[in-house]
Every structure is written in structure tokens, then in C-alpha cells.
Amino acid sequence: VQLQHIVRNMPKAELHMHIEGSLEPELIFALAQRNGVQLPYPSVEALREAYAFQDLQSFLDIYYAGASVLLKEQDFYDMTAAYLDRAKADHVRHTEIFFDPQTHTARGVPMGDVIHGIHRACADSEVSATLILCFLRHLSEEDALATLEAALPYRDRFIGVGLDSSEVGHPPEKFARVFARARELGLHLVAHAGEEGPPAYIASALDVLHVERIDHGVRVLEDAALTRRVAAEKIALTVCPLSNVKLCVFDDMGGHNLLQLMDAGLVVTINSDDPAYFGGYVNANYEAVFASLPLGLQHAYDLAKNSFTASFLPQADKQKFI
Numbered sequence: 052v053q054l055q056h057i058v059r060n061m062p063k064a065e066l067h068m069h070i071e072g073s074l075e076p077e078l079i080f081a082l083a084q085r086n087g088v089q090l091p092y093p094s095v096e097a098l099r100e101a102y103a104f105q106d107l108q109s110f111l112d113i114y115y116a117g118a119s120v121l122l123k124e125q126d127f128y129d130m131t132a133a134y135l136d137r138a139k140a141d142h143v144r145h146t147e148i149f150f151d152p153q154t155h156t157a158r159g160v161p162m163g164d165v166i167h168g169i170h171r172a173c174a175d176s177e178v179s180a181t182l183i184l185c186f187l188r189h190l191s192e193e194d195a196l197a198t199l200e201a202a203l204p205y206r207d208r209f210i211g212v213g214l215d216s217s218e219v220g221h222p223p224e225k226f227a228r229v230f231a232r233a234r235e236l237g238l239h240l241v242a243h244a245g246e247e248g249p250p251a252y253i254a255s256a257l258d259v260l261h262v263e264r265i266d267h268g269v270r271v272l273e274d275a276a277l278t279r280r281v282a283a284e285k286i287a288l289t290v291c292p293l294s295n296v297k298l299c300v301f302d303d304m305g306g307h308n309l310l311q312l313m314d315a316g317l318v319v320t321i322n323s324d325d326p327a328y329f330g331g332y333v334n335a336n337y338e339a340v341f342a343s344l345p346l347g348l349q350h351a352y353d354l355a356k357n358s359f360t361a362s363f364l365p366q367a368d369k370q371k372f373i
């Protein structure tokens with residue numbers, strides 16, 4: 052009880068959260084009504100009942116359907132402002148927010164409306180917030196390259212690029228050129244790897260894309276040499292426990308490998324991924340692992356500290372939190 056109180060109230064950073072995954076069913080319906088978008092679900096309750104996933108793809112299908120209500124700059128603002136209020140309540144002091152522009156530009160939404168709406172909410176929040184533009188890996192590298200070029204007029208509004216969506220069958224190598232271009236531009240680099248995909252995807256994210264963090268990465272433990280390397284290079288893993296259970300990466304929270312990852316000397320952080328879909332915001336993730344795994348005060352401290360050290364905050368700003 053005491054430990055859960057500390058975990059809830061400690062200052063933390065969030066490094067793996069898809070802003071489109073923070074759309075609560077109530078806001079999806081409100082935006083659908085505002086924009087005249089027809090949803091394939093009759094009610095908030097029916098939509099929430101559809102949140103039973105077998106794997107990543109079954110989630111992504113519903114996640115992209117939910118995002119279809121986002122049309123106007125103000126929609127992106129409202130979604131982001133709602134997330135930042137939740138983050139503040141969970142004692143998040145800094146968050147690095149993923150967004151998926153291709154999901155919106157494919158529906159005719161201008162890139163500037165996506166970025167300005169999200170960015171304006173960040174600027175209005177007390178929580179420190181920066182943006183990471185993610186490429187959808189089920190689409191082509193040409194599409195990703197065109198997306199990066201389309202975002203360059205707003206280069207000062209985002210700090211990095213990432214790689215998300217359907218992992219298996221879309222290895223990091225597919226995006227070598229667009230990550231090389233992002234690197235030239237001085238952007239930070241991250242990629243989802245080793246969520247459903249094999250440890251080899253973690254290795255190629257590091258070797259081919261030169262990413263600075265691995266999103267998820269829980270399958271790293273299947274390769275002992277790679278685990279030693281990721282630990283030695285202090286490459287952080289942005290782990291999302293409730294997501295992993297909802298998407299059946301682990302059968303239940305008691306079977307999650309978070310403690311083994313920490314015991315292997317890896318820089319592990321806890322994050323919410325898509326909090327509206329997976330059963331809670333970042334504190335719900337901390338509470339779930341502390342309730343199900345033999346973790347103590349030192350783990351709580353390490354996890355919070357890692358969240359700041361693994362962030363892309365300037366060194367001087369990190370120091371304020373550690």
C-alpha cells in the first residue's frame with residue numbers, strides 16, 4: 052500500500068505513448084458527431100466492448116477506425132489536451148508523444164493541421180511535452196520518405212522519428228533510407244522492435260536504423276548476446292505492460308518479463324502505449340506491475356530515474372528530475 056502510494060506520486064516521464072491511442076470512446080463519439088463521421092459502432096459501450104484483442108493487428112484495425120474521427124486542427128488539440136490532463140494527474144513531468152501523420156494525411160487532413168493541433172496543446176500544458184513523428188511500417192518506404200518531406204516545414208515542432216504499426220513482415224531494414232535522412236536532419240531516432248517481432252529486428256533497428264531507444268523490446272531476452280549488448284550500450288527499452296497483456300504478448304501480468312529485463316541490467320521504462328485501449332494511463336501500468344511482480348522501492352526508483360535518463364531532454368533538464 053505504501054509502495055503503491057510512492058509509485059503513484061513519484062515524478063516520472065513517459066516515453067512511449069501514441070496520441071491516437073489516447074482517444075477515449077466518449078471523445079471518439081463526440082468528435083464523430085462534431086465532424087459528421089459515421090462510426091461502425093452504435094454506442095460508446097459497443098465500441099468499448101470491441102476492445103478484446105488477440106494480437107497487435109486486431110488492435111490496430113480498431114485503433115485506425117477510432118482515429119478516423121480526427122479531421123480538424125481543433126480535434127488534434129482536444130485529443131492531446133485530454134491526454135496531457137491525464138498525464139499531469141499521474142505525476143508525469145515530461146512526455147515524448149508519438150503521432151502517426153500518415154493515418155490522417157491519407158484521409159486528406161493537412162500535415163500542418165495534425166502537427167499544429169498536437170503541438171498547440173503541448174505548448175498550453177504544464178507538462179513538458181515533445182513530439183516524435185512515427186512512420187507506419189505496413190506502408191512503403193517511399194510513403195515514409197514523402198511523409199518526412201511533408202513534415203519538414205514543421206521541423207521545429209518535433210524532435211524525432213519512430214516506426215510503428217504491424218511489425219512482423221516489416222523489418223527495420225525496409226526503412227533504412229528514411230531513417231538515414233532523418234539522421235542527417237539531426238532528428239532523434241526510435242523504433243518499435245521485439246514486441247511481436249523477433250530479436251533480430253531489435254539488432255537491425257540498432258545496426259541499420261541507428262535508433263537510440265527500442266520501443267517494447269521485450270523479446271530481447273530470447274538472445275543472450277543481444278541482451279548483453281543492449282545492456283552494455285545502455286539502449287533503453289520503453290516497455291508497456293498493460294499493452295503487452297492486452298495484445299497477448301504475455302498471458303498475464305504475473306508472466307511479464309519486466310523483472311528479468313531489469314535483472315539483466317537493461318535500462319527499462321514503463322509506459323502506457325495506447326492508454327484508452329489497454330486499460331489505463333501510465334500510473335495504471337506501474338500499479339499493475341507492482342501488484343503482480345515482486346518489485347520493491349529500489350525498482351520504483353530505478354524505473355522513474357530511467358524514464359528521465361532515457362528521455363531526449365537536454366542533460367541539464369534531466370538533472371533537475373534525477
Ligand code: ADE
Binds near residue numbers: 114294324325
Ligand atoms: N501503434 C499504436 N500502438 C502500437 C503498438 N503497440 N505497436 C505497434 N504499433 C502501434
Ligand code: ZN
Binds near residue numbers: 067069215324
Ligand atoms: Zn507503441
